[in-house]
Amino acid sequence: MSRLAGSRARLALTALAAASACVHGPPRIEGAVATPANQTTQWTPTKSVSDAAARDVVRPSTVDSIKQYTLAEAIDIALRTSPLTRQSWVQARAAADVYGSSEGRLYPTLVAGVAVNRSLALSSPGRPAGERTQYGPSGSLTYTVLDFGGRTGSIDVARQTAIAADLTHNSTVQNTILLVETAAFTYLSTRAQRDAQKSSLDLATAALDAANERHHVGLATIADVLQARTARSQAELQLQTLEGILQVTKGSLAVSMGLPANTSFDVPAVTLSDSVHFITESVDSLINVAVRNRPELASARAQAEAAHSQIKVARSGYLPSLAFVGTGANNASNISTFAGNTYSLNLGVSVPVFTGFSSHYDVAAANEQFQAAQARTELTRQQIIQQVFTAYYTMRTATDRVRTSRDLLASAIQSEEVARGRYKEGVGSIVDLLVAQSALAAARSQDVDSRWQWRSALAQLAHDVGVLNARGDTSFAPFTPAPDVRPKQ
Secondary structure (H helix, E strand, C coil): CHHHHHHHHHHHHHHHHHHHHHHCCCCEECCEECCCCCCCCCCCCCHHHHHHHHHCCCCCCCCCCCEECCHHHHHHHHHHHCHHHHHHHHHHHHHHHHHHHHHHHHCCEEEEEEEEEEEEECCECCECCEEEEEEEEEEEEEEEEECCCHHHHHHHHHHHHHHHHHHHHHHHHHHHHHHHHHHHHHHHHHHHHHHHHHHHHHHHHHHHHHHHHHHHCCCCCHHHHHHHHHHHHHHHHHHHHHHHHHHHHHHHHHHHCCCCCCCCEECCCCCCCHHHCCECCCHHHHHHHHHHHCHHHHHHHHHHHHHHHHHHHHHHHHCCEEEEEEEEEEEEECCHHHCEEEEEEEEEEECCCCCCCHHHHHHHHHHHHHHHHHHHHHHHHHHHHHHHHHHHHHHHHHHHHHHHHHHHHHHHHHHHHHHHHHHHHCCCCHHHHHHHHHHHHHHHHHHHHHHHHHHHHHHHHHHHHCCECCCCCECCCCCCECCCCCCCC
């Protein structure tokens, strides 16, 4: 009989397990299946997910006129709308709040409360069992009189951390300014390239018209017309390519400003002030300025100071602490003998005798963290020196390229004019004219590219030295500027 009962029990358990396997499945989310049906299908988002996505849909601009932003206005918009600057600012505020909280350890802690206590006392010889109720307000004051550096060390850690967060925000602001300037210069450079290509297309069209005219009067073969038509098509194709690139760079500029890429706006041609002269100071002088100005290095120094203060905190674990605790209460009770005012005062010294070697390892870890912070500071310093060195010679090269490209453009213009005149007079070939026009188009492109590369190099150098400001200026004061080498507009 017992065997039959055991078999039935096993059969029931097996059936229950099978039933559980049949009904098992992932949980449901808002009534929908929580996972895709299989590895080849996509999950259907729930209504809440779809609604959240709908709220983020970018709607087209309804503004008829295109907003014009100066470079300074574009930078201001970026600083106000960038998630990076908002994040670094909030983190700096949070670090300052932590510092304020840490200073609270300098003051006593006062706690007030109200308590109700009901107890049942067991009987004892000469006293029967009875219930007692006590209630009333109470207060306690706790103050650490002396802890040999642990408290002040923790406050200094919080203070240096707040300083580092502020300097990190400064770095984020400068990086955002550089990002906007670089995007703006890329957009303006592409727009200038587009405009230059329009001029090249006009020249190619004029060459085609001249070839058609000469072919019409029998002074040129159809080969001249075909070659001129090919050159014009190539110029038109290049113009179409630049039109597309222009829209992409404009979208990149909008994103760098914290705006949707399809925002309708434009940036007028940038006219730089006389504060953008190239400087005559040596690269060593600029490196020294960068070491003093760059917030990244100052932030690394503050973090190293915080790590140094943490050593003081860790060492206080070896040392005694002196604390004062005072409590007072006014008790009411259903038994009169237990009612009345009470207080206690305690001034005690706490001496750590053995902490399982925790204090030893805490001090060792704090020392290692300090050495690591010093290494990060030195690494940041070396990186900044390299950045200034690279930006300085990039700037010098860009300056030389502006001068050379200006001369190249002037020569190319004269060469094209001569080739066009010779072709009209019938003493030059269409090949000579097309070669001259191709060289002129390349010279125009190089001239535009060199001028905007010069501006980008100037902004990069100002950023790396630490003098780039929110107005987009790149002032290297108090250095003496060299004669203006900016390209003429």
